[in-house]
Amino acid sequence: DVKVTQSSRYLVKRTGEKVFLECVQDMDHENMFWYRQDPGLGLRLIYFSYDVKMKEKGDIPEGYSVSREKKERFSLILESASTNQTSMYLCASSLAGTGYQPQHFGDGTRLSIL
Amino acid sequence: GQNIDQPTEMTATEGAIVQINCTYQTSGFNGLFWYQQHAGEAPTFLSYNVLDGLEEKGRFSSFLSRSKGYSYLLLKELQMKDSASYLCAVRVSGNTPLVFGKGTRLSVIA
Numbered sequence: 775d776v777k778v779t780q781s782s783r784y785l786v787k788r789t790g791e792k793v794f795l796e797c798v799q800d801m802d803h804e805n806m807f808w809y810r811q812d813p814g815l816g817l818r819l820i821y822f823s824y825d826v827k828m829k830e831k832g833d834i835p836e837g838y839s840v841s842r843e844k845k846e847r848f849s850l851i852l853e854s855a856s857t858n859q860t861s862m863y864l865c866a867s868s869l870a871g872t873g874y875q876p877q878h879f880g881d882g883t884r885l886s887i888l
Numbered sequence: 889g890q891n892i893d894q895p896t897e898m899t900a901t902e903g904a905i906v907q908i909n910c911t912y913q914t915s916g917f918n919g920l921f922w923y924q925q926h927a928g929e930a931p932t933f934l935s936y937n938v939l940d941g942l943e944e945k946g947r948f949s950s951f952l953s954r955s956k957g958y959s960y961l962l963l964k965e966l967q968m969k970d971s972a973s974y975l976c977a978v979r980v981s982g983n984t985p986l987v988f989g990k991g992t993r994l995s996v997i998a
Binding site for chain 2: 778805807809814815816817819822824832864870871872873874875876877878879880881882
């Protein structure tokens, strides 16, 4: 089974802090993704990566950056946390290729910015 | 932009059948996925459709009509543990990320 592991289930930080969310997958997947999930808004894509050192902006990249130095690890960085970044953050990974390549999700990090 | 619509909430009775609809208007189409998400947990993959028709997997079935931009997830013999959100997602093209609908929260009652 695919395992996507996020470093924290719950995290509380203060406004202005730099926040790192870590994600590791163990299935040698090329693609990795970061989403946030908010009530009434669903899953929204922040950033994604097709390979090491590569990154692409999703629908809501403002206020975030990412790092992918190794194939199995994809980090999301909140440069200066703000209260509107309080959310559930979900990491996912998938094999590259078209068609049947489902994304597999981690358990999520519920982040609160005070 | 990409648009995927699902009902926000549904309620059904234990043992019954429920159909969750999904309509999409996207710039392309390369497959439709259904996920289940229990409260506080990760979404888990349920089914995939790329050709028109019905795909059956145990108590769950998923249907696709590409010409109508329409899919549904059919859950039979409902159980209390089926209470969850069900997410419809479309791959618009190639190796692109999935685009998700806002999800349908299903409550199964006794």
